[in-house]
Amino acid sequence: MKNFVFVLVIAAASVIALEPPAAAEPGVSADTIVIGQWGPQTGPAALWGSVARGTEAYFKMLNDEGGINGRKLKLVIRDDAYMPAKTKAVVKELLDDVKVFAFVGGVGTATGMAVKDLIAEQKAPWVGMATGSSNFYSPPNPYVFALYPQYAGEAAVLAKYTLDTLKKTKIAVLYQNDDYGKEGLKGIESVLSARGLKAVEKVSVEVLDRDLSSQVMKLKASGADAVVLWVLPTHAAIALGAARKVGFSPQWISSSTLSDAPLMYKLTEGAWDGVVFGSFLDLPDSDSPLMAKYREAHKKYTDPAKERWGVFFYAGFAFAEPMVEALKKAGKEPTREGFVKAMETLKDFKGIMGPVTFGPGKRQGMNSVFVSKCEKGKAVKLTDWIEMDK
Amino acid sequence: MLAQLIVGGLATGSCYALIALALSIVYKTSDVLNFAQGEMAMISTFVALALLEGAGAPFAVACAGTLVFAAVLGAATEFLFLRRAKNPTTLGLVIMTLGFEMILYGFAGWKWGSDPRTLALPISDATVYHAGPVVVSQLNVAMFAVSLLLMALLFAFFRFTRLGIAMKATAQNPEAARIMGIPSGRVLSFTWALSSVIGAVAGMLMAPLVMLDPNMMLDPLMKGFAAAVLGGMTSLPGAAAGAFMLGVIESLFGGYVSTEFKSVVAFAIIVLVLCVRPSGLFARHYIRRV
Numbered sequence: 101m102k103n104f105v106f107v108l109v110i111a112a113a114s115v116i117a118l119e120p121p122a123a124a125e126p127g128v129s130a131d132t133i134v135i136g137q138w139g140p141q142t143g144p145a146a147l148w149g150s151v152a153r154g155t156e157a158y159f160k161m162l163n164d165e166g167g168i169n170g171r172k173l174k175l176v177i178r179d180d181a182y183m184p185a186k187t188k189a190v191v192k193e194l195l196d197d198v199k200v201f202a203f204v205g206g207v208g209t210a211t212g213m214a215v216k217d218l219i220a221e222q223k224a225p226w227v228g229m230a231t232g233s234s235n236f237y238s239p240p241n242p243y244v245f246a247l248y249p250q251y252a253g254e255a256a257v258l259a260k261y262t263l264d265t266l267k268k269t270k271i272a273v274l275y276q277n278d279d280y281g282k283e284g285l286k287g288i289e290s291v292l293s294a295r296g297l298k299a300v301e302k303v304s305v306e307v308l309d310r311d312l313s314s315q316v317m318k319l320k321a322s323g324a325d326a327v328v329l330w331v332l333p334t335h336a337a338i339a340l341g342a343a344r345k346v347g348f349s350p351q352w353i354s355s356s357t358l359s360d361a362p363l364m365y366k367l368t369e370g371a372w373d374g375v376v377f378g379s380f381l382d383l384p385d386s387d388s389p390l391m392a393k394y395r396e397a398h399k400k401y402t403d404p405a406k407e408r409w410g411v412f413f414y415a416g417f418a419f420a421e422p423m424v425e426a427l428k429k430a431g432k433e434p435t436r437e438g439f440v441k442a443m444e445t446l447k448d449f450k451g452i453m454g455p456v457t458f459g460p461g462k463r464q465g466m467n468s469v470f471v472s473k474c475e476k477g478k479a480v481k482l483t484d485w486i487e488m489d490k
Numbered sequence: 491m492l493a494q495l496i497v498g499g500l501a502t503g504s505c506y507a508l509i510a511l512a513l514s515i516v517y518k519t520s521d522v523l524n525f526a527q528g529e530m531a532m533i534s535t536f537v538a539l540a541l542l543e544g545a546g547a548p549f550a551v552a553c554a555g556t557l558v559f560a561a562v563l564g565a566a567t568e569f570l571f572l573r574r575a576k577n578p579t580t581l582g583l584v585i586m587t588l589g590f591e592m593i594l595y596g597f598a599g600w601k602w603g604s605d606p607r608t609l610a611l612p613i614s615d616a617t618v619y620h621a622g623p624v625v626v627s628q629l630n631v632a633m634f635a636v637s638l639l640l641m642a643l644l645f646a647f648f649r650f651t652r653l654g655i656a657m658k659a660t661a662q663n664p665e666a667a668r669i670m671g672i673p674s675g676r677v678l679s680f681t682w683a684l685s686s687v688i689g690a691v692a693g694m695l696m697a698p699l700v701m702l703d704p705n706m707m708l709d710p711l712m713k714g715f716a717a718a719v720l721g722g723m724t725s726l727p728g729a730a731a732g733a734f735m736l737g738v739i740e741s742l743f744g745g746y747v748s749t750e751f752k753s754v755v756a757f758a759i760i761v762l763v764l765c766v767r768p769s770g771l772f773a774r775h776y777i778r779r780v
Contacts, residue, residue: 142596148603153709214619277750304750308709313498314744314752321491334606334701341699345618346494346625367606367701369616381522407606 125435126224133427133434134174135159135198135420139175139207139230143181147333148207151230152177152361153407154416155205158424161397168427169434176200182207184214191215195222202226202439205419209233209279210229214446220244226417227426231413232356240463243436245443247419247456247466251280251355254378254469255287255330255490261381261471261483262326263295266376268351271299272324274315274339276331281305284330284355300324305335312339320348328352337367344371356469360411365477373476378469381418382452383479384409390452414452420429421451422458422465454485493624495745497736500628505699507637508692509707509714510721510729511644512685517723519661521580523593523715525587526567528707529594531689535562535697535706536602538690539609546663549612556694557687564686567680573675598704609697633695637663640688641730657681688767709753713740716756720763722773731772 104187105113127134139152152175167173176198183315187208194200195218202225204341206212209231219226229236236244247328262268268370273288275281280476285302301322302303303315316339319327327350329336356378358364364372382391394417398409407413422443427434429442446465448455452467468485505774509527516524524530537559541552566715571590572583615629648654659667660674668676700706713736736756742750763770 120556127577142599142604147606148597149604155574308705309753310709311502311740312705314495314741315500315749317491317495317498317745318749334703334705337606337701338699344616345627347618363605367608369608 125201126199126294126432128171128434131170132172132174132465133168134176134196134198134200135423136176136178136182136203136250137205137207138178138194138211141177141179143183145182145207145300145332146477148412149179149206150410150413151207151416153309153402154413155420156416157397157401158394158417158420158483160401161394162424168424169394169432170416171434173424173427173483175204177431180208180211182211184208184210185276188214188218191218195219195224196330198446199352200224202423203440204228204423205230205416207231207233208397212236216241216244223436225436225443227423227443230282230415230419233277233283234464235255237463240312242440243423244245245458246464247422248455249356249378249380249454249466249488251283251330253322253467254286254291254330254356254380256291257469257488258328258355258376258378258471259288259291261376262299262328262351262353263291263329266326266351267337268326269297270300270323270325271297271328272303272319272322272326272350273299273328274312274319274331274335275303275329276302276335277306280357281330283397284328288328302373305331307332309335310338313342315339316342316346316348318341319350324350326351326353329358331358333358333360333364333367336364340371359373359479359481361472361474363408363410365474370477372402372474374475377474377479378480379411379472379479379481380453380466380469381411381415382469383472383481384411384414385478386452388452394452418451418453421453422449422456425449491713491745492742493622495741497624497630499628499741500734501626501737502741502771503717503734504630504633504637505692505696505710506714506717506737507733508633508640508688508735509710510638510718511640511726512688512692513714513718514723514726514729515644515681515685515688518717518726519657520678521661522572522583522587523723524682524685524695525584525711526591526594526687527587527685527714528565529591529704530560530567530686532702532707533594533598533701534563535609535688535693536598539602539607539697539702540696542610553694556690560686560690561683564684564689565634565681567686568679569675570620570683573678577726579708595704602704604703604705606635607703609655609694609702611659611694611698615698616766629698631697636691636695637733640691641727644726647713653677653680675744713756715738716760719760719770722770725773728770728772 139149140146141149151171159175163172180187201264207230212229220243225243227245228247232248237246275285349468352375354377359379430438446458456465458465471480538556613632615627615630620767656672660677664674717733717736720730722728743755
């Protein structure tokens with residue numbers, strides 16, 4: 101009997117000893133917080149892979165400044181090649197094996213849709229997917245925080261600018277034949293129909309197309325004086341080249357996905373001059389102190405010969421800014437629930453994007469864009485931040 | 491608009507023609523459909539860019555260097571990869587080219603990144619000639635001329651030169667050809683080198699039109715393949731004619747019917763041709779090689 105009691109006591113003691121500390125949160129250890137991100141490092145959208153590398157540089161900068169509440173941030177990047185099936189696999193790995201605390205960024209609409217439920221089921225927070233599709237915040241999910249301005253809203257801002265400021269009424273649209281392009285088209289058509297107008301021509305392009313001559317001929321035949329582009333950078337460059345050849349020179353207008361003016365200028369051999377486009381981030385040579393600091397971080401933490409200081413690189417900073425702010429607010433022992441609550445307290449938070457506001461049930465944080473123009477290969481700001489209609 | 495669409499179609503068709511020619515040369519001599527053709531051309535074009543911009547070579551030197559590189563790449567692909575296969579079936583070899591395609595694609599992404607680039611050629615797409623309502627660029631004219639010239643040269647090469655005839659003999663029966671004293675291995679390597687050089691020419695001429703990045707050849711390769719099937723994989727003039735037809739059909743379809751289904755047309759044509767005339771419109775029909 102004595103023995104039995106002894107064994108019981110030992111057993112109870114060992115159970116207590118082995119019990120992990122009560123507040124063990126996935127991805128949080130004594131000195132680090134692990135954050136996950138996927139992005140196309142290869143494949144047709146690899147151009148946008150720099151977002152993840154931007155976040156990485158941002159975290160390195162923060163860590164050298166002492167981290168967040170005493171912990172360092174560790175970013176784990178996985179390549180999904182812009183293929184939804186691969187995104188699912190890498191996100192599963194990040195959740196189950198790497199055990200990340202939260203996700204930040206993640207390029208693509210279809211790729212993000214493939215993992216949205218998976219991430220939400222495990223109650224892992226996800227901030228700032230690099231897509232303006234409305235599917236991520238409508239209906240709102242408690243763990244999913246969208247930042248990128250919605251394509252349709254941005255398109256509406258650009259359409260109004262074209263009609264009211266540029267005074268062009270014969271608007272045609274060249275759009276990518278998928279959700280990305282169609283949401284842009286929808287935004288433009290909504291403004292036009294509200295004014296009793298119609299797009300003079302709507303022409304689509306497939307992701308892998310490399311010949312746009314008949315598309316451009318159609319645009320030219322429509323007599324459009326302004327053409328809105330909701331396509332990939334390559335397609336925009338091909339279209340401008342083909343248009344120049346047949347002597348078609350409308351006012352070109354493009355989505356913020358083509359807001360990397362120096363790249364577009366180089367690609368089009370100067371034809372990008374005069375193009376008006378939406379921007380969702382401060383311009384690359386902006387003199388704001390935050391941008392100056394990030395430019396230094398770019399020089400310090402990457403090889404500038406290989407990594408260009410482009411819009412999509414520092415978008416990696418921008419998508420992570422609200423997350424970092426909320427982590428600071430989440431206190432000494434961050435939990436996922438505490439982090440979500442902290443995100444909801446962000447009000448008019450200003451990093452290098454427009455003002456960011458979240459709240460209970462409000463999961464689209466950024467609702468502003470501004471209009472820029474390409475002048476001699478550089479982006480020039482034409483308007484202040486414009487709030488989009490919801 | 492009709493005339494311009496036809497001219498645009500012919501211009502695009504000449505891109506397809508160069509690729510169709512490159513594909514059919516290899517197919518003619520070894521029955522293998524080379525899926526790596528596009529990426530081999532893409533890599534060669536990147537080499538041209540590296541020589542022009544990285545090393546600052548004059549255009550003629552860069553061009554020559556690129557063609558030499560392409561020839562070596564082609565020959566090496568055949569010699570180092572395909573010939574190592576044990577008891578290869580045609581299907582096995584085709585799968586090997588598919589694997590090689592992925593290696594080259596990954597390599598280009600790693601080496602040169604994915605930002606699209608431009609390749610500065612002395613022939614420009616921005617310099618245009620007007621003929622009535624029709625506009626055509628210097629580059630379009632050059633491509634058209636190059637594809638016709640290559641087609642004619644290759645046709646003559648296969649018909650009249652000893653090496654060309656040796657290539658045809660190797661295609662028909664490698665064993666017999668070897669017995670007759672034809673070094674069929676060397677002939678095959680040469681075929682691949684030749685095909686890769688044509689691909690490189692295509693890549694360099696197309697770069698200003700389609701932008702140079704690792705994905706530049708994905709679509710043109712498929713279209714070149716469709717064109718070759720349309721015209722006949724075993725007939726070089728047939729493959730080129732198929733390419734011009736495909737370019738014009740696509741352009742007219744995009745202009746008058748729908749841009750949404752413009753790219754699908756090529757594949758609808760493949761299916762149709764395979765049903766009606768499996769050897770292609772311009773190739774002699776034969777049932778099976780012995």
